[in-house]
Amino acid sequence: MSTATYKVTGMTCNGCATKVKNQISTVAGVSSVDVELATGHVTVTTESPIDNAVIMDTIEETGYEVVLV
Known part of the structure; x- marks a missing residue:
């Protein structure tokens, strides 16, 4: 497992x-x-390492800004 925080x-809001x-x-x-x-x-948390760019692009597509912590 791999974990990353953004x-x-x-x-x-919720x-x-x-x-x-x-x-x-x-x-x-x-x-x-x-x-x-x-x-x-x-x-x-992912089952195997995933490129951070994939997660970050997904977040940006929802309309939010993101950086890797």
């Missing part, structure tokens, strides 16, 4: 957090997603 800006979590969950190989709305941190 800082997502622009999430202002709906935003749910939208991000649901989108990331559709990426093949993702086993869990934890979104901490208060800090903007999103922790993604």
Whole structure:
């Protein structure tokens, strides 16, 4: 398993957090997603290493800015 944490800006409510979590969950190989709305941190656990760009692109496609922590 592999884990990466991202800082997502622009999430202002639980709906935003749910939208991000649901989108990331559709990426093949993702086993869990934890979104901490208060800090903007999103922790993604995958079954095997996934290119961070894939996760980051997915988050950006939902309308939010993201950087790897």
